[in-house]
């Protein structure tokens with residue numbers, strides 16, 4: 061896999077090709093695990109960043125921004141993943157256990173990497189996630205109080221914790 065090309069934030073929308081299952085953003089292109097057209101006119105795609113780290117994307121093709129969510133497997137049915145911040149830096153990727161109330165979205169809320177971001181940042185995000193180590197799954201007690209986690213924003217091409 062080639063290293064992510066650096067694009068100016070927000071430049072270059074997505075270009076999806078259902079027939080080849082490829083997602084392209086500017087000069088960067090990747091084959092995705094699934095690529096679907098949604099009834100809303102949007103597309104959804106699942107990028108396998110590495111084993112157990114899947115990036116779900118949803119947006120309008122050629123749109124300037126996409127919605128991203130980080131999951132350990134299939135969206136909504138697997139554990140969500142958060143990028144934990146320690147010492148003002150990205151420490152790694154941690155699984156978020158289902159909340160004791162039974163609602164996955166409850167535990168994920170505010171902890172999972174789930175954001176609307178410039179499409180031009182997607183290659184950079186995939187590159188960062190590929191390099192981050194896996195951390196121990198968050199304990200229930202760590203869900204409340206919630207750990208500091210990254211929201212996927214970049215500043216000057218660097219992750220902004």
Ligand SMILES: [Zn+2]
Nearest residue numbers: 159160161166
């Ligand atoms: Zn809950």
